Amino acid sequence: MDWSERARAAEQLQEWDVAIALVSAHAECFSDDPDMHDNHLWHMDLLARAERLPELTERALTDSHARRRLNRSLRERGMEAALRDRAEDGDRGAMYVLVRLMCGTGRVREAQKVVQDIGPDDRYAHRIVARDRRP
Numbered sequence: 001m002d003w004s005e006r007a008r009a010a011e012q013l014q015e016w017d018v019a020i021a022l023v024s025a026h027a028e029c030f031s032d033d034p035d036m037h038d039n040h041l042w043h044m045d046l047l048a049r050a051e052r053l054p055e056l057t058e059r060a061l062t063d064s065h066a067r068r069r070l071n072r073s074l075r076e077r078g079m080e081a082a083l084r085d086r087a088e089d090g091d092r093g094a095m096y097v098l099v100r101l102m103c104g105t106g107r108v109r110e111a112q113k114v115v116q117d118i119g120p121d122d123r124y125a126h127r128i129v130a131r132d133r134r135p
Contacts, residue, residue, distance in 0.1 A: 003022050004026075007022035011046065017050075020046050020047065023039055044063075044069040047066075048073040053073065053074075056073065067093060071086065071091070072097065074094075080102075083095075084114065084118075087114070092125075096128060098114060099111045099128045103128065103129060108129060112129050
């Protein structure tokens with residue numbers, strides 16, 4: 001059994017420490033080797049599924065994949081306040097995720113206020129809200 005099979009088995013058993021250790025040893029962000037890059041994405045996903053949000057948050061400071069996976073994880077957990085905090089700290093992706101979440105739950109006015117408060121000049125955020133305001 002090679003390392004990836006052992007990692008998949010650990011993942012199935014939710015033995016997160018084992019799976020993360022195995023995958024992270026074969027992962028590299030923006031690697032020329034597509035397998036290393038895919039393993040990096042797998043690593044970020046494992047961190048989120050293991051609920052290692054502090055580690056993912058730390059990595060998100062310099063890693064766009066970690067940032068996107070963190071924002072998606074916060075959305076999945078309904079952690080709107082954390083998304084808003086990230087958006088207020090300059091993470092546009094967090095703002096887009098938050099606005100989509102609000103629009104998707106019928107809170108278009110709240111989403112519009114978020115855009116006005118955090119990114120009043122952000123055209124993309126305005127388009128997200130406008131798309132959900134249409135009948």
